[in-house]
Amino acid sequence: MPLRAISRDAKVRVLFIEDSPEDAELIRFQLEDAHLNAEYLRVEDEEGLREALAGFKPDIVLSDLSMPGFSGHDALQIVREHSPQVPFIFVSGTIGEDVAVAALREGASDYILKHSSARLPAAVERALREARTEAERQRAERELMRTQRLESLSLLAAGLSHDLRNILQPLLIVPDLIAQRSDDPRLKQLAAVVAECGRRGHEMAESMLSFVRGSRRASERFRIADLFRAVELLLKGSLPRTVEFEQKLEDPDVELHGNYTELQQCLLNLCLNSVQAMPSGGRLELTAGVRGERVVLVVADTGVGMDEHTLAQLFTPFFTTKSDGTGLGLVSCRRIIEGMGGQISVASRPGEGTRFEMLLPLPSEPVDEEPGMAPVVPGQGERILIVFRDGTRLSLLGNALASQGYAPELASDGAAALRVFAESGEPDVVVVDNSIALFPAAALLSTMYESGYRGPAILVGDGGKAFDRSVLPDGVVLEMLPQPLDMHRLFAAVAEVLSRRSAR
Template sequence: MAVKAAETGDLRILLVEDMPEDADRVIAQILAAGMRASFQRVEEEAQLLGALQDFQPDVVLAELTMAGFSGFRALDVVRQVQPALPFLFLTSTTGEEAAVAALQRGANDYILKHQPARLPAAVSRAVRDARTESDRVRVEGELMRAQRLESLSLLAAGLSHDLRNILQPLLIMPELLKARTDDPQLRHMADVIAECGRRGHEMAESMLSFVRGSRKPSERVPVGHLFEAVQLLLRGSLPAAVSLEVRQDDLDLTVEGNFTELQQVLLNLALNALQAMPHGGRLGLRAERTGRHEGRFWLCITVTDEGIGMDAGTLAQLFSPFFTTKPDGTGLGLTSCKRIIESCGGRIEVTSVAGQGTRFDLHLPLSDPSEADQVSHPPAVRGTGPAVLVVDGEATRLSLLGNALSSQGYLLHLASDGAAALRMLQANAMPALAILDGGAALLPAHALLAELAAQGFQGTALLMLDEGDDAELSVAEGVDVHVLRKPLDMQQVFHSVATALTT
C-alpha cells in the first residue's frame, strides 16, 4: 500500500535507470502516494548532463548498479553540476556497507527496491530539506547585505563629522585674511578658499543628511504584529529538527521604534540561533511586561536557543564591530542589533552556557498607553483610482514608482518587504494590482503572492526581474503574473499597469 507523502507541489523527477520496467514501478509508487510529478528517464552520462540542463529536476532517483553506467558516477556528475540537488539511490543491492558508502559519497538517502513503501516520503523530505536550505541561504544573504549597508552608513556618518571639522578653518580663516589686507588679489584668493570651504561643508552635510534620512521614522509597533512577521519570514528556514515556540503574555504590548529595524533584529537573532543548533532543539520567542523603571513601563523580548552556547571570551567581544565566529560573517549583525535597540531607548543583554544554549533579552520601553492606539503605516500615496501595491527593497526605485504611478491617478501602497506589505494590508482592502521585486530574498515574490492569494487576492501581479532572469509565472491559482524587465522604463511601466488593470 502506498504511503501518502507530504505536499511538495509539482515536482520534476529525474530517473537514472537502465531498466524501463523498474522505472515504471517507481513512477507508479510515487503517483499512488498522491504526489504530482513529471518524470524523465536517462541511462548514460551524456543523457544525464542534458537532462540536468534542460529538464531542471527537483530530485534525482538513481539505480546504484547498472550495466553501462555507475550510480556513483551519476552522483559525482550531479554534485559537480548542481551540488544542492537532492539525490536518492534506488537499488536491489542489500547490505549496510553499500548504504554507508552511498551516504558518505553524498547521497541524500538509500532505498531498497523490494521495500519501496517509504520512497514517496523520502522524496518529499529530501525536496523539503533542499528548499529549506535554499531559503536559509537567501535570507542570510539578504541580512548580510543589510549589515554591509549599515556599516557603510556608520562609516559615512563618521567621515562626514571629520570632514566638517577639517573644513571649519576654511570657513573662518578667509574672513580673517580679508580683514588684514587691502590687496585685491589676496582678497579674491580668500573668497575662492571660502567658496571651496562652503562647498565642501555642504557636501559633508549632504552626506550626513543622507545617513540620517536613510532611517525610517519611529512608529508604534504592536509586538504581536512583529512576531507574526518574523514567523512568516522564518517559515522557510526552520529545519525539521527545530521547533519554534512563540509566547506573548499580553496581546496589547506596543513599543516605539521602526518596524523594519526591529524585525531585522529578531530575524538576525533567530537565524543565529538556528545556526547554533545543528542537531535541532527549541527556538523560543517570548514577550512579557517587566514592570516599571525610571518612570516608564518596560517590555522584555527574549530569544532563546538550545544550541552550542558561547564561552566567556566570545561573550566579551560579542558586540564588538567586525568580531565574528563565522567563516563568512561580517561581524556587524549584533552591532547593528545593539544600535537599533539602543536607538529605541532600550538595552540588549545576553547570557550563554557552552553546550546548553544562549538567551538574548531585549529590554524596551512600552509605548505610553495614553497615546493614540493607531499604528502608523506608510500612507496610501495620492490618487483615487485603482489600488496598486508596490513591494521593493530598493528605496530609490520604490519611491520612483510611487511618485510616478500616483501622478497617473492610482492609489499607491508602498512596502519595503513582503512582511511589511502583509501587515499594511491588514488595515486596507486588497489591491487591484501588485508590483513585486522578483529578486527579494526575505519572503520571495512567489511566497508573498501565495500568501496574498490565500487572503483573497485575485488580481494581476507584475514581477520586476533583471534581464536574463526567469521566473515561474503560474505562482498561485487566480493570480495572473507578468514580467517587468529591469532597469525599468517608465513608459513601459505605465503601459503594463494600464493593460493589467483593464484586462
Template sequence: MPTIRVLQVEDSRLDAELVLTELEADHLACEVRLVDDEPGFLAALDDFRPDIVLSDLSIPGFSGQHALELLRQRDEDLPFIFVSATLGEEAAIEALRNGATDYILKQNPARLASAVRRALSEAEARRASRRAEAELIRAQRFESLAMLAGGLSHDLRNLLQPLLLAGDSLQDYQDDPRLARLGKLVRDCGKRGLDMVHSMLSFASGARRAEQVRLGTLFSAFDLLMQGSVPHTMTMELAIDDPELSFDGNHTELQQCLLNLCLNAIQAMPDGGHLRVEAAQTALPADFFLPGEQPRSGRYLCISVVDDGPGMEQAVLDQIFEPFFTTKENGTGLGLLSCKRIVGSHGGVMRVDSQPGRGTRFDLYFPLEQRAAERDQDDRSYLEGAAERVLVVVEEAGQLSLLADTLDAWGYQAHASQSGTAALQWIEAAGLPDLVVLDADMNLFTGARTLAALTEQGYGNAVILLARPGATPDLHELPPLEHLYVVDKPVTTQVLLRTLRKARQADGRGS
C-alpha cells in the first residue's frame, strides 16, 4: 500500500504518537498532519488532502463530532474514524449514524491498523462505484442524445439538400458574377450546415466505421463543435499544413480525442490563455519509438494540442494515462486513457511534454500510407454525361426538381418520378432507363419495393441509392444487384456526378 495521508484531530501529542506507532507497527507508511482546532482542520482538508481522518471525540474548543460534520459537508466518502478513550456504546452508535466509518478505543488500539485498511478499501470501492454509475448515466445521456439527433437529422438533411444543389447550379452562371457569388454563398452555407449535422450526429452516435478522413474537414467539424466552449478570456488557433491531406481513420473517434485534450486544456487555464491545435506531416525514425511500441518508421501526420497553462509536474505525468487517475475535482480519469487508445487503434503513438510554468503539449502521430496520384475528377468533361437516360425517383418535389435539373445541365436525360408507382408507369411507356437514382426513404412505395419492381421489369444496370448515413434499407430479399452505389444524403453535385461516372464505367458506358 502506498503512503497514506493521515489527518489527526488530537490535542494530546503523546496520544497522537501512540496512534502513529500502532500504524507503523502494522507496516502502514503514513504522512501525518496534526490539528486541534477548526481553522487548522479546515485548512488541512484543503492543503493536505488527507486519505483518512483519525479524531478524538473531546477536544478543548473543538470536538470530533463537529469535525465529522464539517468533513461530511465536503466529502461523503473520506474515511473518518473516532479514536477516543471516552466513547460509550450509545455515543459510538450515534457517531456511526452521523457518518463515522468506525470507532477505536484508546485503551484497545490493536484493531486500529486493520480498521484503517478496511476503511480505505471500502472508500475506494464506493468511489469506483460512483464513477461507474456516473459513466453509466453519461452513457445513457449520450444514447438519448443520439436518438434525438437521429430523429432530427433526416429533416435537417432534407432542408439542406436544395441548398447544395441550387448553390452548384447558380455557380454555373459565370456570365453573371452576382448569381455566381450568390450560388457560392448558398452552397457554402449548405455545406457548413451539413458538416455541423454530420459532426453532431456522428459524435452523438459514436460511429466506429473506418473511412477516409480529410484533414481540413476534420478540423472544420472540430471547430464547429468547439464554438461556445472557448471562454472569452482564451484564444484558440487552428493551423493545418495541408487541409487536403486524407488518411485512413475514424472521424468520430478523432474528434473525441481532440475534444478531450482541448477541454482539459481549457479547464487547466481558468484565468485564460492561448490554445493551439496544429497539424503537419513529419518523418519518424525507428529509434523514435518506445519499448512496447511497434517501431514503424516513415511518414506520419502529427496533430498537436499546445497550451500555455500551468503545466504538470513529473509525478502527475507519470500517472496521467492510468485508469481513474485525475487531478480534477469532478474528473473521471478516463479521458486521456481513451485518447491514447484511440491513437493506438489508428496505428499511431502519443507523446506529452509538460513542465510547471511552461504549459503542456500533446503530440498525436498517425501513420500515412503512400497513395497513388488520383485523376482530377472535378474536370467538367470527365463528369459530363453522354445523354444517358436517368430515372430519378424522389418523393419530395423540391429535391426531385433540383436533381433532375442538375442532371439535365450536366448532359444527362433525366426523368423525374415522385413515387415508385410513377416510375414503373414511365418504364412501361418509355422502356428501361440507362441509370436509376433512387431515394431510399420513400414512404408509400418504399425504395426497397421500387428496386424489387425494377428488377422484375428486367432492369439490371446501376442504381444510385440516396440514403441517410447508417440507415441503408434492408435489401437482402432482393436479387443481387451487381452495381449498387449507396450515397449519403444530402448529396452534393460533385458526389452525385462522380458516382454516376463510376456507374457508367461499371456498365461499360464511360470511357
C-alpha cells in the first residue's frame, strides 16, 4: 500500500543516521516511491548529528543500530535530549527482540529490519502523524492554560480595581473641599495636583479591567509635548548614566485625542524595555512627527536587538525573555494603540537595536472644552439620604455635604436606606451608588417611590452596570453622575434637583 502523502502541502525533513550511503539511498527511494514529499540529509557520527539537529531540524530520524564508532542507542539519547518530540525509527540489518524492546523503552517510535522494510512507509506515516497530533495537543493545552491565566487575571484585575478606586476616592473628594474653604492660591494649586493624581490613578485602575474586557476608556485631548515631558520625568529614576536619552518633537503643538494615562503607560513601558536592552549603555530616542493624517511616535534604542523567533512572538500573551517578566506589557501596549485607532510595529536586529513605531490618527476636530460650572449654592439644612456600600466613601460624602449646609443621612445598602426612610420620613434628595449589592439601586428607588417618595434622585453610575429607568414612575427627577465622582458636580447636581423640585 503506498504511503498516504501526509506532507504534500508541507515538505518534511528526514534525517538518516547511517554509515552506508547505499543503504540510505535505498531507503530514500522507497519513501519517494511512497510519494513522501521530503528533504533528506545523511550523517554518520555524533558531530554530524548535533549539527543536523541544530541546523537541518529534522521532522523524523531514521537510524541504523550499529555504526563504526557510533551507536544508534547513543544517537537516540542525543535526539531525545535535543528534540524530545521528533519521531525516531531504527532501521537495522539485525535487531534482536530484547534490543527492540529496550529501544522502545528508551523512546524509539518503531524499529524496521532492512531486509524486511515493506512496512517502512507506513511506519514513517504513523510516526509523523502521531508527532503532529502530539504537537497539536500540546499547543491546545498551552492555549487552554493561557486562557485560564487570562480569566484569573480578569478576576484579579476586577477585585484590585475596585479596591484601588475606593482607596483613591478621598483624593477626588477632599481636594474640592480644601479648595472651597481656602482662598490661598498655593493651597488651591496643591489641591488641584492631588485631585489630578486621584483622577489619573482612577483611570489606571480602570485600565486593568480594560486589558481583558477590551473596553475603551475615557478620551481627552492633550499635547504630545506634555506627554513626552511626563514620560521623561517618570523615566529619570530608571535611566542609568550610560544611557543617553533624547526627545525629538517636530511640532510642540501637535495634539492627540485618546486616553492620556494609558498612552503614557505604553510609552513608559517601551522606554523601560529599551533601557533594559542596553546593559552596557547606549542611546534611547523618543520622537514624534506628523505623516499625512497620522502622528508617528517612535521609541528606538541601540541595544542588543532581537532575532526573528523573538519578534514573531513579541505580542503573544505571557511570552517574555525576562526572568521576572509577565509577558503582558507589550500586549497591553498594542491594545492601547489599537484602542486609539492606531497601529504599532517593530523592527529589530541582533546587535543593532530595536525600533517601535506607533501610528495614531490626528484629531479630526477640536474637542469642546467642558463649560465652566456654576458656583455651588450652599444648602439650607435639606435632608440628603446617601446610600453607598463603601464605608469610607459614605463617610466622606456625608462630611462633604454637611460642610455645604445639608443634613446627610447615611446608609450602606438598600435595606438600611429603607429603614432610614421608614423611621425618618421622606428625604429631600436621595443619592444612590448604582453598585450597591444588597437590595440594589433600581429596587431601592422603585420601592421608595411605591411607598410615597416623590423627591428627586441622583444615581452615581458604575460603567459596568446599566440602570432601568422604566422601574420608576413618569416625571421623576433623576440625575446620573459618572465615576469617579467629582464633588463639585455632586454639589451642583444636588442644588439643581432641589431647585427643580421647588419649581414644581
